Amino acid sequence: MSISSAESSVLTNKRWRYFLQGHKTGMFRFPFGCLQWQKIMSLRIGIIPLPVYSVILICLGILLAFGKVSGDISIMVALLAACGFTCAEIGARISGLRQIGGPVIVSIFLPAYLVHYKFLPAELVGSISDFWHTTKFVYLFTACVIVGSILSMDRQALITGIVKIFIPLGVGSAIAAIVGTLTGMAFGLSAHYTFFYIVIPIMAGGIGEGAIPLTLAYGEILTIPQEQIFAQVVPAIVLGNLVAIICASLLNQLGKRYARYNGQGRLYDAEDGMPAEPINTSSAKVEHIAAAGMVAIAFYIVGIVAHKLIGLPAPVAMLFLVVLVKLIYAISPKLENGARTVYSFFSKAMTYPLLFAIGVTTTSWADLMAAFNLANIVTILVTVVTLTTVGFFVGKWIGLYPIESALINTCHSGMGGVGDIIAILTSAHRLELMPFAQIATRLRGALTITAAIILLGIIS
Template identity: 70%
Template sequence: MSTFSLGTFAFTRKLWRQLANRPRSDSPLHYSPSQNSLWWHWMDKRIGIIPLPVYCLVVICLGILLTLGKISGDISIMIAILAVCGFTCAELGARIPGLRRIGGPVIVATFLPSCLVYYQLLPNELTQSVKDFWQTTNVLYLFIASVVVGSILSMDRQALVKGFAKIFLPLAAGSVIAAIVGTLTGMAFGLGAHHTFFYIIIPIMAGGIGEGAIPLTLGYADILNLPQGQLFAQIVPAVMLGNLTAIICAALLNQLGKRYSRYSGEGRLHASDTGILAKHADASTVTVEHIAAAGMVAICLYMLGMLAHKLIGLPAPVAMLFLAVLAKLTYAISPKLEDGARTVYRFFSSTVTYPLLFAIGVTIAPWDHLMAAFTVANIITIVVTVVTLTTVGFFVGRWVGLYPIEGAIINACHSGMGGIGDVAILTSANRLQLMPFAQMATRLGGALTITVAIILLGTIT
C-alpha cells in the first residue's frame, strides 16, 4: 500500500474515533455553536439572496467554465449566471454614494450590462448564452404573470375595484398636461413642435418597445411613406431615457415617502386598501401544493391572455390582468390559493427581479441608442415631460383619494418601457405590489396614446 494511502487511512480512522467519542445529543447531527459560529456567520452574509461562500464558489465555477469554453444554455447554468451577475450589479449600485438614493441598484443592474456589452467587456460566450436564453424562454412574461396575478389575488376586493377606478383621472390629466408642457419645452430649445410631440413626447408614453415603439412607427411609416426602421431608430432613445428618468423619479418618491409618511401608503393606493400586506387567518396552513397550484393559475391566465391576443388583438398581459381581476371578484380562487399566490408574488419579486434586469441590459437595452439621446435639448425635454407626468399624478392622485406617492409612481410607469420598464420603476420605488395598476397605465395608456398620435398625424399630414 502506498504512503499516501496509508496516511489517508490513518487520518480517516483518527477522524472516525473523534466523531465516535463526541458527546451525543437527541438530534442525529449535533454541532456546537462554538465550532460552527464562524462558518454560519459567513453563510448568513449574502450578495442579494446568495450566501457569500456559495457566491464565491459559483463565481469560481463560472470562471472555469468560461475559460474552458463550456458555458451552455442549461437552465441551471443560466440561473447561476443571471443570479450572480444581477445581484452583483444591484449590490454595486446600492453601495455607490448618491446613486443609491436615486435607484442605484436598478440603474446599475439594467444599464451597466448594456455598457459592458457595447464595449465588449463581457465574454462573448456569456453574452450570447444570455441572449439565447432570453429569446427562447420569454422569461419576462413568466415574471409579469406571477407578479400581476399574485398581487391581484392577494388584494382586498373592494380596494382592487377602487384602485382601478381611481387611477384613470390622474393618468389622463398627467398625460395631457405632460404632453403640453413637454412640447412647449422642446419648442423653447428649438426642436420644433411637430418633432417634439411625435418623436419625443408620444414615444415616452407609448408603452415601451414591443407594444409601443414598434406599432407606433409602423403607423408613422404608413402615413409618412418612410422606412419603419429609420423611424424606430429615431424614437428609441427617447423611450429609453424616459424610462431612466422614471426610475430616478420613483426612487426619489420612495425617499420622500420615508421622510413624510403621511404621503405614502407603502404600496397601498388608498387608506382602505390592505393590498398585498393583507393576510388570511389560516395563512400558516399554506402548503407547497397551494403555492404550486397558484403558480399554475398564473400560467393558465397568461395562456388565456395569449388566446385573447390571437383572437381579438388585445395584448396578452392586459387580457391576463382583466381575467385575474374577474377571478378575484367572482371568488373563483379559494383563500388558500390566494395565500399561495401571495407567496408566488413574493418569491418572484425578491429573487428574480435583479437577474431579470441584468438580462434586459444584455439583450434589449442598447447602449448606443441611449447615448444618442444625450443632447441638452433632448434631455431637458424628456426630463420635464416625465417629471410633469409624475407631479400631476401626485397632486391629482391626492385629490381623488389616492396616496400621493403611489399615484405619482403609477403615472411614472406610463413613461416606462412596457413590462420591462414597470419592473425597473416599481423595483426602484420598492413597490412591486403596484404591478397590476402599472400594467394598466403602461398597456392601456400606451395603446390610447398610440391611437391618438396616429389619428393626429394622419389628420395634419
C-alpha cells in the same frame, strides 16, 4: 400532540440559543471553526450566501475558460443570480446613486455598457440571449407577480383603484404633452418634432407595443421609411425610462419621509369605503403554494389564447381575468395565501437577475447615448417629471395615495414591456402595483398612439 409552525420556529430558536450558550460556557463545543463558518454563511450578496456566491463564480469562470456555458436552466439561473445581485450590490453601495435607484440603474445599464463595448465574453452574452429569447422567463415572472398581487389585494380597493387610475393618467398625459412640447420649443426644437418624436414616444407604451406601431403609422402618413423614424424615437424612449426609474426611487424616498402620502404598495385605502377584508398571515402550505403557481401559469396561458383570438396583449387579458376571478370569490383563501407567497418569492429572488438579463439582451447603450444632448435631456426630463407630478396631485385629489398614483403615471413613461415596468416598480419597492402599471403602459399607451396618429394625419 402536534405543534404549529410558529411554535416549532420558536422552539428551534430557543434550542439554537441554548447551544450557543452552552458553547460559550464550555458545557460542550462545536467542531472547530463552526461558529466562524456560520458567521461567514450569514454574509450575503443579494440573497446568495457568500461562500455559495464564491463557488458559483469559480465554476462559471471555469466553464467560460472552456467555452462551455450552456443554456441549461440551472446554470443560467446561477449565472443571472450572481451577476444580477452583484450589480445590485454595487448600485446600493455608491453614495448618491443609491438614493436615485442605484441598484436598478446599475443592474440594467452596466451590463448594457459592458455588452456595447464587448467587455463581456461573447459566449456569455450569447448564452444569456438564447436563454432569454427561448424561455421568455420574464413572462412567468410577470404572471406570478400579477396573479399574486391581485389575489392579495382587498376587493374594494382593487376595483376602486382600477376605475380611478384613469383620471390621473389622462390628466397627466395631457399636461405632460403640453409642457414637454413647450420645453422643446424653448430649447430650439420645432413643436412638430418635439411632440411627435420625443413626447409621444415616451408615453406610447415602449418599443414593441409603442414605438414600432407608432413609427409604422408615421412612415405611411409621411411616406418616410419606418426604420429612419424608429431610429429617431428610440433614444427618447430609453432615456425616458432612465428618468422614470430615478423618479420612482425619489418617490420611494418621499414616501419614507412623509408617511401620509405613502400607501406602501396600496393604491387606495379600502377603509375609506367598506371595511377591508381580513388577510391571512399564516404560513401557506407547500401544496397551496404549488397550486397557486399553477393558477398563475393557467391564467397566462388563457391570456395567450385571448391574444391569438382577439389581439388583446396576453398580460392585459390575464390581468382582467384575474380581477374577475378575484371579484367573484372564485379562488379560495388558501390559494390566495399561496399566491401571496409565490409573489413574495419571485419579487425577492428573481427581480435583479431578470433586470441583468434585460440589460444584456434588450437595453441599447448606443440608443441611450444618442439622446444625450441638452435639448433632448431637458425635454425628456420635464415630460416625465410633469407626468409624475400631475399623477401625485391628481391622485391625492381623487382619494388615491399620492405616491402610488404618481408611480402609476411614471410607469406610463417607461420603455414598455414587463421588464421595464419591473425596473421602475423595483426602484420604488412596489412590485405589487404591477397590475395597475400594466394598464398604464399598455392601454393608456395604445390610446396615446391612436390620438397621435389621428392628429398627424389631420395636420399632414
